[in-house]
Amino acid sequence: MVKNNCTIKLGGEAGQGVESSGMGFAKAIARAGLYIFGVQDYMSRIRGGHNWYQIRVHTRPLYAHETSVHLLLAFDERTVHDHSAELVKGGGVLYDDGLKVDQSSLSAMDLIPMPMPLLKIAEEVGGNKLMMNTAAVAAAAGICEFDLSYVEQVIRDNFGRRKGSEIADRNIRVANHAYEEARKRYAHLFEWKLEPIPGAPRRMVINGNQALGLGTLAAGCKMVSGYPMTPASTLLEFLAGQARKFGLVVRQTEDEISGILHCIGAAHAGVRAMSCTSGGGFSLMVESLSLAGSTETPVVIVLAQRPGPATGLPTRTGQEDLLFALHAGHGEFPRAVLAPGTIEQCFYHMARAFNIAEKYQMPVIVMTDNFLANSIRSVEKEAFDFAAIARSIDRGALILPHEEDKVTQATAEGYRRYELTENGISLRIPPGHPNAVYSVAGEEHTPEGFIDWEETAHNRNLMMNKRMKKLTLCAEEDMGVYEFYGPEDAETTLLCWGSSYGPVREAVDVLNSNGMRVNMLHFVDIHPLHWDAVGEVLDRCHTVVAVEGNFSAQFSRWLTMNTGRRPDAKITRFDGRPLNPDFIAAELHKALIRV
Amino acid sequence: MAAPVTLTMKDLQSPVEPTWCPGCGDFGILNAVKRAMIQLKLPPHQVIYFSGIGCGSKLPDYVRANGFNSLHGRPVPLAQGFRLAHHDMKVVVVDGDGDSYGIGGNHWLHIMRRNPDITHIVQDNMVYGLTKGQYAPTSMKGYVSTTSPEGTIEYPVNPIAIALAAGATFVARGFSGDPKHLADLIAKGMEHKGYALIDVFQPCVIFNRVNTYDWFRERVYKLEDEPGYDPHDLNKAWEKAHEWGERIPIGLFYVNEETPTLEEQIPALAQKPLYQQDIPPPVEMLEGLKEIFV
Ligand SMILES: Cc1ncc(C[n+]2csc(CCOP(=O)(O)OP(=O)(O)O)c2C)c(N)n1
Ligand code: SF4
Ligand SMILES: [Mg+2]
Numbered sequence: 001m002v003k004n005n006c007t008i009k010l011g012g013e014a015g016q017g018v019e020s021s022g023m024g025f026a027k028a029i030a031r032a033g034l035y036i037f038g039v040q041d042y043m044s045r046i047r048g049g050h051n052w053y054q055i056r057v058h059t060r061p062l063y064a065h066e067t068s069v070h071l072l073l074a075f076d077e078r079t080v081h082d083h084s085a086e087l088v089k090g091g092g093v094l095y096d097d098g099l100k101v102d103q104s105s106l107s108a109m110d111l112i113p114m115p116m117p118l119l120k121i122a123e124e125v126g127g128n129k130l131m132m133n134t135a136a137v138a139a140a141a142g143i144c145e146f147d148l149s150y151v152e153q154v155i156r157d158n159f160g161r162r163k164g165s166e167i168a169d170r171n172i173r174v175a176n177h178a179y180e181e182a183r184k185r186y187a188h189l190f191e192w193k194l195e196p197i198p199g200a201p202r203r204m205v206i207n208g209n210q211a212l213g214l215g216t217l218a219a220g221c222k223m224v225s226g227y228p229m230t231p232a233s234t235l236l237e238f239l240a241g242q243a244r245k246f247g248l249v250v251r252q253t254e255d256e257i258s259g260i261l262h263c264i265g266a267a268h269a270g271v272r273a274m275s276c277t278s279g280g281g282f283s284l285m286v287e288s289l290s291l292a293g294s295t296e297t298p299v300v301i302v303l304a305q306r307p308g309p310a311t312g313l314p315t316r317t318g319q320e321d322l323l324f325a326l327h328a329g330h331g332e333f334p335r336a337v338l339a340p341g342t343i344e345q346c347f348y349h350m351a352r353a354f355n356i357a358e359k360y361q362m363p364v365i366v367m368t369d370n371f372l373a374n375s376i377r378s379v380e381k382e383a384f385d386f387a388a389i390a391r392s393i394d395r396g397a398l399i400l401p402h403e404e405d406k407v408t409q410a411t412a413e414g415y416r417r418y419e420l421t422e423n424g425i426s427l428r429i430p431p432g433h434p435n436a437v438y439s440v441a442g443e444e445h446t447p448e449g450f451i452d453w454e455e456t457a458h459n460r461n462l463m464m465n466k467r468m469k470k471l472t473l474c475a476e477e478d479m480g481v482y483e484f485y486g487p488e489d490a491e492t493t494l495l496c497w498g499s500s501y502g503p504v505r506e507a508v509d510v511l512n513s514n515g516m517r518v519n520m521l522h523f524v525d526i527h528p529l530h531w532d533a534v535g536e537v538l539d540r541c542h543t544v545v546a547v548e549g550n551f552s553a554q555f556s557r558w559l560t561m562n563t564g565r566r567p568d569a570k571i572t573r574f575d576g577r578p579l580n581p582d583f584i585a586a587e588l589h590k591a592l593i594r595v
Numbered sequence: 596m597a598a599p600v601t602l603t604m605k606d607l608q609s610p611v612e613p614t615w616c617p618g619c620g621d622f623g624i625l626n627a628v629k630r631a632m633i634q635l636k637l638p639p640h641q642v643i644y645f646s647g648i649g650c651g652s653k654l655p656d657y658v659r660a661n662g663f664n665s666l667h668g669r670p671v672p673l674a675q676g677f678r679l680a681h682h683d684m685k686v687v688v689v690d691g692d693g694d695s696y697g698i699g700g701n702h703w704l705h706i707m708r709r710n711p712d713i714t715h716i717v718q719d720n721m722v723y724g725l726t727k728g729q730y731a732p733t734s735m736k737g738y739v740s741t742t743s744p745e746g747t748i749e750y751p752v753n754p755i756a757i758a759l760a761a762g763a764t765f766v767a768r769g770f771s772g773d774p775k776h777l778a779d780l781i782a783k784g785m786e787h788k789g790y791a792l793i794d795v796f797q798p799c800v801i802f803n804r805v806n807t808y809d810w811f812r813e814r815v816y817k818l819e820d821e822p823g824y825d826p827h828d829l830n831k832a833w834e835k836a837h838e839w840g841e842r843i844p845i846g847l848f849y850v851n852e853e854t855p856t857l858e859e860q861i862p863a864l865a866q867k868p869l870y871q872q873d874i875p876p877p878v879e880m881l882e883g884l885k886e887i888f889v
Contacts (some may be wrong), residue, residue, distance in 0.1 A: 031889075204888035218881055220874025222863070223680060238885040242884075246876050249679050254705040258672035261665075264643075265676025268663065269684075270870040273676070291666050355809030381889070386881040393875060402871050430870060431661035434640040434682060439655045442648075449663060450611050450656050 001506045004034055004059050006192035009139060010076025011052040011083055014045050016494070020354055021073075021133045022053030023376070024158065025140065025204060028150040029057055030378040033200025037062035037502075038376040039578065041306060044230075046312045050078055052141040057194060062377065063342065063502035070192045071143065073136050073183035076100065087111050092190050094182070096132065099478040114143065114186045118178065125172040128224075130172075138175035142182035143389055146194035146214045151175055156519070204379050208499075211343045211384075213238040214304060215350025216274055217246055221300070223273035225262035227252040231370040232276040232304040246342050256281035260288045262479045263299040267292075270400050270430035272354050276302035279321050280311065289363055289441045293333025296426070296467065298357035298364075305369040307576045313419035317370035317551035318574030319498055325365045326558065332464070334360065334471045336479070339367040341501025343381050345371065348523055349481070351389045356478055359396035360470045361428060367526075369549065371578035373501035401432030417449040420462060424469040474546055475528040482537070486512060488517030492592065493541035495567055497523045498546065500579055504547050507584035518588075524557065535563040544568040545591055549579055568595045600631050606696040611656045618796030620808075621651045624689070629658055629776035635785060642685040643677065647694030649725045651718030651797065654689045668699030671706050671715070672677060675857075678711050680869045682858045685785055688715045693723050696732040696752045697820040707761035707790055709787035719755065720799035721806050728802035736803065739858070754794045755836040755848055759829065765791035766832065766849040770790030770815050771798065772808050775847075789856050791853045811843075813847065818846035826850045 010027070012018045014594040021041055026038045037056045043049035049584065056065050067318035067588060069086045072079065088364040089110040095101055102334055106113045116139050134155065141151050159168035206214075210233055226232065226240045236252070243250040249266075253259045258279050263273035277285065280556050282303050292299050303325055307318035336356050338351040350366055357364040399406045407429060415436045419426040426447075429436040443451040444460055452459045464554070486508040494502045504520045510517040521541065538559070546556035546567040553570040560566045569591040573579050607629045615621045623875050631644065643661035646652035647670045655662025661684075665673050670688045678686045688695075695703045695717050706713065722740065723729040730747050733754065737746035758766045765787040769777035776841040777795065784791030796815070818835065820822050821844075825831065830847035858864050865871075875881070 065752035084709075133650055183705065202889045204885055210888065214881075214884060218875055219838070220876065221876065222869050223676065225676065244862050246880070247869075247872060249861055249863050249869060251675075251679070252671065254701050255661075257669065258675075258702055258705070261672035262676030264680070265673040265678070266680035266869070267676075268673075269677050271680040273680075287666055288669065291669075356665065381885050384885065386878045390878055390881075392874050400870060430681070432640060432644050432681060434638065437659065439638045439644075439660075439663055439664065441656075441662075442666055445663060451653070453611075453614055516838045545704035 002192045003195055004057060004193070006070040007056045007068060008071045008085060009052055009054045009069045010072065010073040010075065010084070011050065011079030012027060014049050014051050015046065015047040016044060016075045018051045018053050018075060021137050024154045025137045026055045026376060027413065028154045029055065029146070029194060030203055030205045031153060032147060032150045032194070034194065034196030035061050036057065036376070037065055037376050039371070040374055040391050042315050043227070048084065049201065052083070059197065064506040064581055066215070068581055071140060071190070073098070073140055075136070076220060079389065084109060084111060092143060092186065094136065094143065112186065112189050113180070116178065116182055116185070121178050121181070122174055123468070125177045127172045129169070131171055133176045134171045134174050135178035138178040139182035141178040141353070143186045143190050144194040145191060145515045147196050148175060148179045150196070158466045158503060159270070161166050190221065201380065204381055204384070205376050206343055206376050206379055207376045208343055208346045209235040209304070209374070210238055210500045211346035212350045212366070212483070213242070214384060215347040215389070217242060218271060218386050219351040219354040221272040221274050221278070221354060222247070223249050223263060223266035223271050224275070225253050225273070226259040226275045226277055227253055227256045227281055229278045229281045231306055231373040232278050232281070232302060235276045235302060235304070240255065256284040257288060259268065260285040260301065262290060262297065262298050264292050264295070267297045267299050268295070268430060270398065272358070274300040274475070276304065278306050279324070280303050282321065282325070284329065287330070290329035290331055290333060292363040293329060293335060293467070294331070294442045296361040298361050298368060300353045300357050300364050304352050304367045305367065306576065313576040315370070316369040317549065317578050318572070319500070319573060320551070321371055321495070322367065322526065322550070323558065325367060331586065332468065334362045334467055334474070336360070336362065336364045336474060336528060337367065338364065338524055339498030340524055340528055341372070341522055342496055343377050343379050345524055347384055348389070348573035351392070355392065355394040356474065358398060359478065360474050361396065361425065362470065367498055370498050371524060394450045396428070398428045401430055401436065404488070404573040407433045407435055416447045418447045418463065418466065420447055420466055423473045424466045461575045475530045479529055481524040483522050484519055485522070487517055488518035488519070489517065490542065491517045492543045492545060492582055492588070494518060494520045494584070495544050495556065496545045497526060500547055500549060503579040503581055503584060510581050510585050511588065527556070528588050532560045534559070535565060538563060538565045543568045543592070543595060545588060547579065547584055549573050601638055602638060604629055604633070607632060607639065609657050609659045613657050614653065615650060616799040616801050618769035619650070620644045620720060620799065621654065621718060621750045623774045623777065624716065625654055625657055625772040626649065626688070627769070627771070627777035627781055628716070630774065631781035631785060632660070634778065634782045637685055637785070642687065645674040645686070647699065647716045649691035649723070649800070650717070651689060651691050651720070651724070652694065656726060657669035663734070669702070670692045670695065671699055671702040673696060674713050675706060675709070675711055675818070678713055679858065679864070682712070686713045688713060688796070690717060691724070692717060692719045692721065692731045692733045696754060704761050706743050707758060707763040708878055709857045710762070710764055710854050712789055714781065714793070716781065716793045716795060718769055719794050720797045722799050722803040724799045724802060725839070735805065735831040753836060754792070756833065758792045759832055759836055759849055763792050764851045764854045767792065767847045768796070770796045770845050771809055772806065772811060773815045776817065783847065787850065788852065789854060800821055810877045814841065814843040815845045816842055818844050818848065819860070835868055873878045
C-alpha cells in the first residue's frame with residue numbers, strides 16, 4: 001500500500017465539469033492536511049474537445065506535477081484512450097459503465113478497469129444527471145479510501161452551507177452512495193490511499209494569478225485596466241470581483257492600448273496602476289510602454305505568456321516572450337523585468353514591482369505564463385505576509401498634490417518635473433498643486449517637461465543619461481533575486497527563470513535521489529542586474545544547462561549577451577506543454593552526452 | 596488651493612512660443628481655450644490638457660496649465676485613466692483629426708459611450724499638418740494631397756453624426772476664425788457634466804488650400820441663430836449633422852444632461868479622488884482574503 005503519494009487525473013469534454021470537479025477534489029484533499037499540486041490542460045473551446053485536470057498529492061510541499069498517473073477519472077471514452085498509457089501498473093481507470101471501454105485491453109496493460117453506475121446513481125439517488133460529477137469524485141474518494149467528509153464539506157461550500165440546502169443534501173446523498181459502492185467494488189484492488197493528516201493547519205489552495213491578485217491588492221494598487229486575454233483574464237476577473245470592497249477602479253478597456261494608457265494616466269495622477277495581458281495584447285501596448293519610459297511614469301504590466309507566434313496555442317503555456325519584454329518599445333528607456341517562479345513569489349514580487357516602478361519612475365513588467373497562472377498549490381496561510389508587504393511599501397520621490405505642507409516645502413525654490421539629479425530620479429509631484437503646474441511629453445523634453453523643439457544634442461544627452469542611469473542604482477539597490485536549490489558542489493547546474501522553478505526544483509530532487517549531483521539556479525530578477533555579480537555566480541557553477549520553455553533558450557542568450565558566459569547545454573520545450581521533472585531528467589541525460 | 600478671484604490672459608501665458616505657421620487656425624483655438632479658462636475662472640493647476648501628436652497637439656505647452664503631450668491618437672484613453680484617478684481636475688483632450696478620427700478612432704468611439712467628464716477639442720483641419728499635407732479622415736472626397744494625387748476616393752468621416760450615434764452627451768462644432776464663439780462652446784463643454792466633443796474647423800494655411808478661412812466664412816452659420824433650434828432634440832441634431840455644402844452649421848448640435856457620468860457610477864470614487872485614498876488597505880481586510888482559498 002502506498003499512502004499519500006499519488007496522482008489523480010480527470011478528463012472529459014469541455015463543459016463536462018472537469019475543472020470544477022478537479023478543483024473541488026483538490027480542495028477536499030488539501031483540507032485533509034495533504035499537499036496538492038494541480039495542473040490543467042484545456043482547449044480553446046467552450047464545449048466538446050478534450051480537457052484534463054491533474055492532481056498530485058503528497059505529505060510534503062509540491063512544486064510541480066509528474067507524468068505518471070495512478071487513478072484516471074474518465075468522463076468520456078477519449079480520456080481512456082488518450083491517457084491510459086500514462087497510468088502506472090496497477091493504476092485504476094474509473095468511468096461510467098455506460099461508456100464503451102475495452103476492459104480487456106486495460107487489463108492487458110496491468111490496469112484495473114473500474115466501471116461504475118455513476119449516471120444511474122446521479123439520477124436515482126440525486127434525481128439529476130448533473131450530479132454525476134459528484135458521484136465520480138466521491139467514487140474516486142471511495143477507491144482511495146479517503147475520508148468522505150472532506151468531499152462533503154466542499155459540496156456544502158459549493159451548493160450552500162446552510163443545513164437543509166436541498167441541492168447540497170441531494171449531492172451529499174449521491175456522494176455517499178457512490179463512495180460506498182466504489183469502495184466495496186474496488187478499494188481492495190487499488191494500492192494508493194489518501195489519509196488525512198490529523199492536526200494539519202488549514203492551507204490555501206491558490207494559483208499564480210490569484211497570488212498576483214493578492215500582491216496587487218496588498219501593494220495598494222488602485223487602478224486596474226485591461227482587455228481579456230488568456231491566461232491573464234482570470235487576474236483581471238479576480239480584481240474586478242474585489243473592486244467594490246477594496247475601492248479599486250477596474251476597467252475593461254476597448255483594447256490593450258487603452259488598457260496600458262489608462263494606467264499611465266492614473267499613474268500620472270499619483271495612483272498605483274496595473275494592466276495585465278498576454279503576448280498579443282502586450283504587442284499592442286508596446287508604443288505606450290515607450291511613452292511610460294519617456295515620461296518616467298510608473299506602471300506595472302503583467303505579461304502572462306502563452307505560445308505564439310500570433311494566436312499560437314492560446315490555451316497552452318510557454319516562456320517565449322522574454323527577449324520581447326526586455327526589448328519591447330522603440331528607443332531606449334529604463335524598465336525592470338521580474339519573473340516570479342512560485343505562487344509565493346508571484347505574491348511578493350508583484351507587490352515589489354509597484355515599489356520598483358515608483359522608486360525608479362519607470363515601467364515594470366512581471367512575467368508569468370499559463371502554467372504558473374493556472375496551476376494550483378496548497379500553500380501555508382502564513383506564506384502571504386500582508387503586514388510585511390504593507391511595511392515594505394516605498395513610493396519613492398513622490399509627493400501628492402494634496403499633501404500641502406510637503407509640496408510647499410519641496411517647491412520653495414520652484415519645481416521641475418525632470419530635475420537633473422545625481423541618481424537620475426526626480427521629485428514627482430502629480431498635477432493638482434499651484435506650485436507644480438507643468439507639462440510632460442513623449443517628445444524629448446527639457447527638465448521643465450516642455451518639448452525641446454530645437455531637439456538639441458545637449459539636452460538630449462542630459463535627458464538620456466538622466467533616465468538610463470536610474471538602472472544603475474536600481475540594479476545595485478533593488479535587484480538581484482536569484483536562488484540556488486540543491487547541493488552547493490553540484491556537477492550540473494540547471495539554469496532557469498520564471499515558472500520553470502517548480503519543475504526544475506523537483507527534477508533536482510529526482511536526479512539527486514538517483515545518484516547525480518545537480519542543483520538549480522533560478523532567477524526572478526531578469527533586468528536590470530549587476531552583471532559582474534551574476535558572472536561570478538555563474539563561475540561558481542560547473543556544467544551549466546539552461547532549462548527553458550522556449551525554442552531559443554532566451555534567458556541563456558540574455559546572460560551570454562550581458563556576461564559573456566555561455567551555458568554548456570540547453571533543454572528547451574516549446575510544444576505548449578509545461579516543463580515537468582520527468583521531462584527535464586530525461587532530457588538532461590541526452591544533453592549531458594552532448595556536452 | 597482656492598481659485599484666484601480674477602484670471603487674466605497673462606496668468607495663462609506659457610514661457611514657450613508657439614511654433615505654428617503664421618495664420619494657422621491653431622492660434623484661434625489656443626486663444627479660445629484661454630478665454631474659456633478665464634470665463635470659468637479656472638486656475639492653471641486645476642486643468643490638464645492631454646494631446647496627441649500633430650500640429651495642434653503642441654497646444655499644451657503653449658498655455659500655462661498642466662499638460663501631457665502623448666502619442667499619435669492616444670490622448671483619449673490616457674485622459675480617462677487620469678480622470679478616474681483625479682476626478683476633481685478639469686480634464687481636456689486637444690488633438691487632431693488624424694488622432695481621434697483616424698488612428699485613435701476606436702478610443703474615441705468608446706469614450707463616447709462611457710461619458711466621463713472630459714472635454715474633447717478636435718483640431719479639424721481636414722489634413723495632416725505635421726506630416727506635411729497628406730489627406731485626413733475628414734478630407735472631402737476628391738481632396739488632392741501628396742498621398743492622394745488623383746484625389747481621395749474615400750468619403751470623409753462625419754464626426755458630428757458619429758458622435759450622436761455613439762451616445763456623446765455634448766456635441767458641438769466651432770470655427771477657429773471665431774474664437775469668441777469657440778471660447779463660449781469650450782466653456783460650455785467644460786461645464787457639461789460628461790463627455791463633450793467640440794470639433795473645430797481649423798484652417799491649415801499651408802497644406803489645405805481648399806478649406807480656407809474664406810471657404811469656411813462663406814458657409815458657416817450658428818445654430819443658436821436658427822429660430823426654434825433646440826439642442827435637446829436628437830432628431831433635429833441628426834438632421835443638422837448632415838448639412839454640408841452651401842451652408843454648414845456650427846454651435847451646439849446636441850446636449851443631454853440626463854446621462855450619468857462614468858465617474859458617478861464607480862463606487863471607489865464616491866468618497867474622494869482615487870489619488871487621495873490611503874494605501875495599502877488595512878492588513879486585517881487583506882487577511883480576510885485568505886478565507887476565499889482555504
Ligand atoms: C504611430 C504613429 N504613426 C504616425 C505618426 C506620424 N504622424 C505624426 S502627426 C501625424 C498626423 C497629424 O495629423 P493630425 O492628427 O490631423 O494633426 P495636425 O498636424 O493636422 O494638427 C502623423 C501621421 C506618429 N507620430 N505615430
Ligand atoms: S502646417 Fe498647417 S496646421 Fe500645421 S502649423 Fe502650419 S498651418 Fe497650422
Ligand atoms: Mg489634421
